[in-house]
Amino acid sequence: MTRTTYTLNRTGTYRYDIPATGEMNVPARIFTDEIGVQDLTKAESGEWSALQQLVNVACLPGIRKAALAMADIHPGYGFPIGGIGAFHPNEGVISVAGVGFDINCGVRSLRTLLTRSDVAGKEDRLADKLFEHVPAGLGSTGELRLDQTEIDKVLLQGASYAVGLGYGTPDDLGFIESSGKLDGADPSAVSQTAKKRQMRQVGTLGSGNHYVEVQYVDEIFDESAAEAYGLQPGQITIMLHTGSRALGHQIGTDYLKTLEQASKKYNIPIRERELVCAPINSPEGKAYYSAVMAGANCAFANRQVLTHLIREAFQDALGTPPEDVETLYEIAHNTVKFEQHEVDGEMNDLLVHRKGATRAFGPGRSEIPGRYRHVGQPVLVGGTMGTSSYILRGTDFGMAETFGSALHGAGRAMSRRAAKKQYPAKQVVDRMKQLGITVRAHGKHAISEEAPGAYKDIESVIDIMHGSGIVQKVARLKPLVCLKG
Amino acid sequence: MPWELLEHQADVGLQSTGATLEEALADGVRGLLSLMVDPSTVDRTQTFQVTATGNDPGALYVDLLNVVLATKDIHNVFFHDITIDTLEEEHGEWRVTARLSGEIIDLSRHAVDSDVKAATYGGLKVSHTEDGWLLRCLLDL
Numbered sequence: 071m072t073r074t075t076y077t078l079n080r081t082g083t084y085r086y087d088i089p090a091t092g093e094m095n096v097p098a099r100i101f102t103d104e105i106g107v108q109d110l111t112k113a114e115s116g117e118w119s120a121l122q123q124l125v126n127v128a129c130l131p132g133i134r135k136a137a138l139a140m141a142d143i144h145p146g147y148g149f150p151i152g153g154i155g156a157f158h159p160n161e162g163v164i165s166v167a168g169v170g171f172d173i174n175c176g177v178r179s180l181r182t183l184l185t186r187s188d189v190a191g192k193e194d195r196l197a198d199k200l201f202e203h204v205p206a207g208l209g210s211t212g213e214l215r216l217d218q219t220e221i222d223k224v225l226l227q228g229a230s231y232a233v234g235l236g237y238g239t240p241d242d243l244g245f246i247e248s249s250g251k252l253d254g255a256d257p258s259a260v261s262q263t264a265k266k267r268q269m270r271q272v273g274t275l276g277s278g279n280h281y282v283e284v285q286y287v288d289e290i291f292d293e294s295a296a297e298a299y300g301l302q303p304g305q306i307t308i309m310l311h312t313g314s315r316a317l318g319h320q321i322g323t324d325y326l327k328t329l330e331q332a333s334k335k336y337n338i339p340i341r342e343r344e345l346v347c348a349p350i351n352s353p354e355g356k357a358y359y360s361a362v363m364a365g366a367n368c369a370f371a372n373r374q375v376l377t378h379l380i381r382e383a384f385q386d387a388l389g390t391p392p393e394d395v396e397t398l399y400e401i402a403h404n405t406v407k408f409e410q411h412e413v414d415g416e417m418n419d420l421l422v423h424r425k426g427a428t429r430a431f432g433p434g435r436s437e438i439p440g441r442y443r444h445v446g447q448p449v450l451v452g453g454t455m456g457t458s459s460y461i462l463r464g465t466d467f468g469m470a471e472t473f474g475s476a477l478h479g480a481g482r483a484m485s486r487r488a489a490k491k492q493y494p495a496k497q498v499v500d501r502m503k504q505l506g507i508t509v510r511a512h513g514k515h516a517i518s519e520e521a522p523g524a525y526k527d528i529e530s531v532i533d534i535m536h537g538s539g540i541v542q543k544v545a546r547l548k549p550l551v552c553l554k555g
Numbered sequence: 556m557p558w559e560l561l562e563h564q565a566d567v568g569l570q571s572t573g574a575t576l577e578e579a580l581a582d583g584v585r586g587l588l589s590l591m592v593d594p595s596t597v598d599r600t601q602t603f604q605v606t607a608t609g610n611d612p613g614a615l616y617v618d619l620l621n622v623v624l625a626t627k628d629i630h631n632v633f634f635h636d637i638t639i640d641t642l643e644e645e646h647g648e649w650r651v652t653a654r655l656s657g658e659i660i661d662l663s664r665h666a667v668d669s670d671v672k673a674a675t676y677g678g679l680k681v682s683h684t685e686d687g688w689l690l691r692c693l694l695d696l
Contacts, residue, residue, distance in 0.1 A: 118563055118678060118693075144564045147677025147693050151565055171673040171695045208591055208670040209660040211631065267628035277670040278696045316628045319672045319695075323621045326676060327614075343613075343676040344693075485562040486669075486696065513668050555670070 132162025142481030168423030175313030176402030207512025212273030277555030558586030
């Protein structure tokens, strides 16, 4: 990989650019603050550099306006996490690294009719029931056993497949990005290996940073948007974070090889091997796109099944009727999609990659559910088990600046190994208990690796994004119960 | 240790060394297995034949790690160890065959740790010196 030293120039409020020089087709643009700039340039000399990764994205053919990164930027593989790249449909490329191996990983937020007093004193029971109902952690399997015919239906139908089996209701579908089903999925573009890996995994949470968290609304910042989203102070909400499980991982693995060959075939200059790509209109590019759409539908189905299991856990623990737990919204942060955006005064179809970045459409866009359209799309940002999460809203400014994209989380600040050393699990659990947060986890190091101190300060990251104008704060959520994989 | 985990802000690097490429490949797999589950808690009641390919030793390393992950999910098993059987190179195409020993997942006995989504080409490094082989790649957790 080519490594060099970069200077970040301040070009706007919380906006910094590396100008397009050399092989860069567009600037590399990061929304952060002075501290973020210092961190990024310090990390640049290290083994893995998020800045270098963003510059590499800026060099890809057909990229438009800028290679973008949000305040939660940190090193990934190929693309930085928090990275966005929008490409011209004829001149541009599609990249495995721009989506990641956990295709359509995302967050669903559920709002309930419960308040803090309904849960007070019952946190342990709720945590135990979530632990019992939601398959989580390495080696767990779902209650569904799907053969290949059924897997193909999942890949075509997405969340509606799960609803058809009785997992949740049709009302959920209207509040999922793309209604829980992306067009253009082709099960034949997905390998048998990928399908076989998934046969036991629909309806499982996974591990790592995936979680189910019971939260309460701590503060409302935007009354009008909060009213549209159905949020009130003290209300219990639930956040679910997971993706397409093994099927998505295998699609990424399979197409990494396909696109590596395609990069050579079409003479695409590749600055990092993980950043291999294919022209969007090439047979290889089209096949990968069809497979990603299928993988995305699998993730939609997975979160739909898990939503049902969460409702069961609430009913079991607190007697909450399932209809009292409504889908507020679901949004993905590992995606590639065709969208219409304005560039140089003209509306264009662009292929937008978001790797660890969330779609954040402003008011009026037809893709937003009617109930929310006048205030903008809900943007769901998960924090850590010990800190706040946020519900934000998309803005017109974000549409113009970032192709309607925003951050997806706090962003890791510390490696998993370092976190394991610094934060013994018992110490973390005890600290969480002091804060009134009940934690359950499967993996022996899950709690240490996901300790709040391993992440950037969510409040600061959110303030940057709010201050930039790309998104606006609607509500802050605080954790009560957290289930980790 | 013939394999070691490397610092990365979000994921983890897996580096493996060996006097021969076969040894480095096998130890890389052992590192992957140890990251997921304590191998000493996994019995060797079943054997699974696997094949991995690549257009260079780095791609072969990544493919072998991904084949292990796929075999785990498809058969719902954890592994205790790997034995490399053959390693061939013909016209720039590398191919390795191996046997994975393990058993059906039993969460009451197996001490699980981190799931690994995939081995990636991120940070891929291969070196071959008179001291032996070094293989490195980034794992997506």
